[in-house]
Amino acid sequence: MRISRAIVLFAAVIATLSACSSGGEKTDNAAKPSSPAPSSSAAPSSSAAPTGGAGAKEPCALLPAEAVGKAVSIQGVTSAPGPVQDNAANGGKAKSCVYSAAGKQIGALAVTRFEGNKIKPPEMVAALKKAKQNAKDVPGVGEGAIYYTDANKTATLAAAELVDDVPVLINYTGPTKMTQDMMLPLVKTAVDAN
Numbered sequence: 001m002r003i004s005r006a007i008v009l010f011a012a013v014i015a016t017l018s019a020c021s022s023g024g025e026k027t028d029n030a031a032k033p034s035s036p037a038p039s040s041s042a043a044p045s046s047s048a049a050p051t052g053g054a055g056a057k058e059p060c061a062l063l064p065a066e067a068v069g070k071a072v073s074i075q076g077v078t079s080a081p082g083p084v085q086d087n088a089a090n091g092g093k094a095k096s097c098v099y100s101a102a103g104k105q106i107g108a109l110a111v112t113r114f115e116g117n118k119i120k121p122p123e124m125v126a127a128l129k130k131a132k133q134n135a136k137d138v139p140g141v142g143e144g145a146i147y148y149t150d151a152n153k154t155a156t157l158a159a160a161e162l163v164d165d166v167p168v169l170i171n172y173t174g175p176t177k178m179t180q181d182m183m184l185p186l187v188k189t190a191v192d193a194n
Contacts, residue, residue: 059097059109062190063172068099068107071182072174077101082108091116107174109190114167121160124169128158138180141188142170147180157183159191168194 060079069077082096094112098105125144129135138145142159149155155178158171172186 057111057194059095059111059190062111062170062193063097063109063186064189065099067186067189069101071186072101072106072178074101074106077106082110085112090114090119107172107178109170109172109186111190111194112169113163114169117167119167121162121167124160124167125158136180138184141184142191145187147183149176155179155183157187159187161191161194163194170194 058081060081063079065077065079068079069075077099078101079097079099082098083094084096085094086092087094091114092112093115094110096108096110099107099109121143125137125146128146128148129137132146132148132150135146135148138147138157138159142161145157145159147155147157153176154173155176156171156173157180158169160167160169162168170187170190172183172190174183
């Protein structure tokens with residue numbers, strides 16, 4: 001599905017950008033785009049061992065399904081753990097939560113912790129802005145945030161912050177019909193809960 005593919009592509013973009021921004025070496029894994037995500041409608045595997053440092057909250061705990069349902073005016077939204085993506089080259093450890101209604105994915109929240117990487121939140125936002133030509137700054141959430149749409153017919157609002165001295169990027173990705181105003185309270189809820 002587009003949302004799952006967007007999560008994987010977003011993780012690949014941030015892995016590459018943060019490696020560049022932090023002055024770290026690029027590895028083949030960080031430089032290559034991920035292979036296309038399977039487009040199956042099966043729920044992503046949640047059997048992977050949890051990653052993240054002590055105190056790292058699971059994405060589904062940061063943003064309740066009810067809040068997503070309210071933002072998109074759909075009742076019966078459910079959430080389930082999504083893909084886990086780790087990048088040893090830059091310390092990025094990404095977890096996600098997938099939101100669904102009536103058997104279709106309607107969005108996903110991804111939380112990427114950069115343990116051992118001293119990239120600063122403004123550097124993360126600047127790197128994303130450079131990669132996404134139509135990105136717009138979003139005031140009032142985290143230590144910097146942007147909103148953009150892409151060719152996968154998805155919209156993303158991403159916010160960066162430091163949590164216990166660890167750089168963290170929190171982003172919500174949904175269909176392009178989700179405006180910045182619809183996504184802002186979702187990302188702000190997740191940032192405030194982190």
